[in-house]
Amino acid sequence: MKHPAQAQIALFAGGDLGRWERWRMARHVAHCAECRQEVRALRDSAIDLRQLGSAVAEFPNGLNWNRLADEMTGNIRVGLAAGEAIALFDKPLRMRPRLLGWNAALVVLGAAVIFGVAFWTSLPPQQAEHLLASLQRIRIERIGVFLHSASAAAGADPEDVILEASSSSIQVRENGRAMSLIPHSDGATVSVSMHGSAGVRFVDADTGQVTTNKVYYAEQ
Amino acid sequence: MRSSSALFASVLFLIPCNGVVFAAALPRIDLPPDSPVVLLSANYGESNEMPRGSAMLLDVHAALSLRNSSQRKIRGITLLVTAQAVTPGGKGSVTVTSLDVGPQETFPVRIDLRLLRPLQASSGVPVEISLDGVLFDDLSFYGPDKLSSRRTLTLSEWEARRDRRYFKSVLASSGQDGLRQEMLESLTHQADRPSLDVEVVRGARATNFEPEKQVQFAFLSLPDSPVEPMGGMARIAGDEARAPRLEVKNRSDRAIRYLEVGWILHDRSGREFLAGSVPAELNLAPGQKRQILGDATLKFPKLGGQPLGIEGMTGFVSSVEFADGTLWIPTRADLDAPQLQRVVAPSDEEQRLAQIYRKKGMKALIVELNKF
Numbered sequence: 001m002k003h004p005a006q007a008q009i010a011l012f013a014g015g016d017l018g019r020w021e022r023w024r025m026a027r028h029v030a031h032c033a034e035c036r037q038e039v040r041a042l043r044d045s046a047i048d049l050r051q052l053g054s055a056v057a058e059f060p061n062g063l064n065w066n067r068l069a070d071e072m073t074g075n076i077r078v079g080l081a082a083g084e085a086i087a088l089f090d091k092p093l094r095m096r097p098r099l100l101g102w103n104a105a106l107v108v109l110g111a112a113v114i115f116g117v118a119f120w121t122s123l124p125p126q127q128a129e130h131l132l133a134s135l136q137r138i139r140i141e142r143i144g145v146f147l148h149s150a151s152a153a154a155g156a157d158p159e160d161v162i163l164e165a166s167s168s169s170i171q172v173r174e175n176g177r178a179m180s181l182i183p184h185s186d187g188a189t190v191s192v193s194m195h196g197s198a199g200v201r202f203v204d205a206d207t208g209q210v211t212t213n214k215v216y217y218a219e220q
Numbered sequence: 221m222r223s224s225s226a227l228f229a230s231v232l233f234l235i236p237c238n239g240v241v242f243a244a245a246l247p248r249i250d251l252p253p254d255s256p257v258v259l260l261s262a263n264y265g266e267s268n269e270m271p272r273g274s275a276m277l278l279d280v281h282a283a284l285s286l287r288n289s290s291q292r293k294i295r296g297i298t299l300l301v302t303a304q305a306v307t308p309g310g311k312g313s314v315t316v317t318s319l320d321v322g323p324q325e326t327f328p329v330r331i332d333l334r335l336l337r338p339l340q341a342s343s344g345v346p347v348e349i350s351l352d353g354v355l356f357d358d359l360s361f362y363g364p365d366k367l368s369s370r371r372t373l374t375l376s377e378w379e380a381r382r383d384r385r386y387f388k389s390v391l392a393s394s395g396q397d398g399l400r401q402e403m404l405e406s407l408t409h410q411a412d413r414p415s416l417d418v419e420v421v422r423g424a425r426a427t428n429f430e431p432e433k434q435v436q437f438a439f440l441s442l443p444d445s446p447v448e449p450m451g452g453m454a455r456i457a458g459d460e461a462r463a464p465r466l467e468v469k470n471r472s473d474r475a476i477r478y479l480e481v482g483w484i485l486h487d488r489s490g491r492e493f494l495a496g497s498v499p500a501e502l503n504l505a506p507g508q509k510r511q512i513l514g515d516a517t518l519k520f521p522k523l524g525g526q527p528l529g530i531e532g533m534t535g536f537v538s539s540v541e542f543a544d545g546t547l548w549i550p551t552r553a554d555l556d557a558p559q560l561q562r563v564v565a566p567s568d569e570e571q572r573l574a575q576i577y578r579k580k581g582m583k584a585l586i587v588e589l590n591k592f
Contacts, residue, residue, distance in 0.1 A: 192497075193499055194497065194498050194499065194514040194518070203572055208572065208575065210571060210572050211330065212313075215309055215335070
């Protein structure tokens with residue numbers, strides 16, 4: 001059971017609550033032995049205090065006890081109101097969660113998963129493999145190209161440069177573009193080295209000399 | 221005024237960049253003062269530069285006339301051609317081997333290369349042509365050797381000596397008919413040798429979607445080889461072969477500082493191709509084993525419209541350099557092994573001699589063989 005605050009109990013005990021609050025507190029106290037005990041103790045204390053006040057000589061004669069009680073009650077009310085106002089000011093506004101939006105999203109997601117699983121299991125194995133390969137291709141070619149261009153903007157990656165030795169030329173390929181570096185004719189001997197060079201050897205028709213033209217990666 | 225400037229700017233913007241050809245600044249030839257070769261003349265022909273996308277494509281054509289200013293015969297020379305040192309494709313070389321240029325004799329060197337330079341790099345900066353190395357007939361070397369020209373030129377010279385010796389012995393033992401037969405076989409071999417388009421990608425990462433498998437190397441045993449391949453494998457995925465890993469053992473009594481392993485691929489239909497070579501600079505003491513790694517991916521585009529399904533690989537030791545600078549190359553008998561004969565290209569010298577025979581006939585060939 002949730003108990004009211006001590007201040008509310010004290011106001012109730014002194015008969016200082018409004019009509020609506022007093023009714024609520026009365027209902028609670030009627031069912032709650034602990035709060036009832038607290039109210040009784042507060043009222044007994046107030047009676048004791050009054051009796052003590054009448055017996056003390058130092059209190060001025062003719063003191064208007066009712067007026068003093070009203071002032072104290074007023075001060076308490078002002079204090080409570082100020083506390084509530086400050087508490088409201090400091091407390092962040094609590095947004096009620098949009099349960100309906102999340103629920104709708106979960107329903108759609110669940111439906112999509114069920115549809116996907118049903119679609120995948122109904123596909124013949126060959127088509128499923130083909131679809132998977134296509135998806136992987138899209139992932140690597142499309143997203144990979146995006147990542148690649150981002151990295152290229154940051155700085156050229158030497159691993160993405162391809163040296164290609166074909167029967168007609170040696171080319172360097174970068175970012176999908178190919179540039180022919182050493183075009184050559186049939187009969188030339190093409191060689192590549194894993195150190196990152198490619199060369200073409202041929203016998204020069206004019207001079208009869210054996211000439212080897214090579215291109216290199218930068219770091220060699 | 222403002223509107224006419226805007227119109228001019230718009231017209232400039234509409235001019236397609238790729239169509240603009242600029243005359244390149246003349247290449248700058250940089251030979252050291254103590255160079256054993258002297259530049260006599262240079263003709264730069266139709267060298268030009270052209271923007272292509274984000275790069276500048278430089279067509280470098282040069283016909284140089286050089287003179288041997290040393291006291292020894294020149295056997296080979298390598299010139300380094302640099303458009304931009306840090307751009308892939310920005311650096312090239314021209315090597316001329318099987319030369320026989322005596323002191324004070326002149327010889328031509330033709331340069332026909334295309335190089336790349338970033339578009340941001342200032343246009344008009346000359347392409348630099350410099351000397352990387354000269355090999356003499358006593359196997360001494362001159363030059364900065366930035367491109368390992370000493371090794372390349374010396375290997376070529378060793379192969380040239382081996383093949384000249386062989387053809388001289390054929391002439392001596394079997395006469396002109398025997399030599400003619402050898403030349404015809406060589407020309408046929410050069411024409412029939414299977415070639416394969418190869419793409420080299422730095423790094424050993426996958427670029428396709430095929431499932432990957434590890435394939436073991438088979439090795440051709442060359443009896444005299446100072447290096448014994450112990451085992452090896454490469455990762456094969458569809459038409460890609462990457463990250464070859466080989467274990468080799470030095471079975472000679474000398475330390476080895478460089479070796480090269482030729483890499484033959486077999487496809488599903490039983491065809492064989494020389495894919496490339498796996499070079500390794502290492503320090504291999506006698507009896508020591510070492511693993512060598514190739515950090516690149518070789519990709520083989522479709523052959524005749526059909527994807528190349530790699531089924532197997534064979535490796536063979538194609539050259540070894542000892543710590544003392546001497547070399548080992550396969551003998552003619554080694555190269556007569558059917559598998560090697562099918563795929564390995566003839567040496568520079570054999571190719572040159574076969575061309576002399578084809579163009580000038582047997583008499584000219586015999587004169588050439590008797591020169592040295």
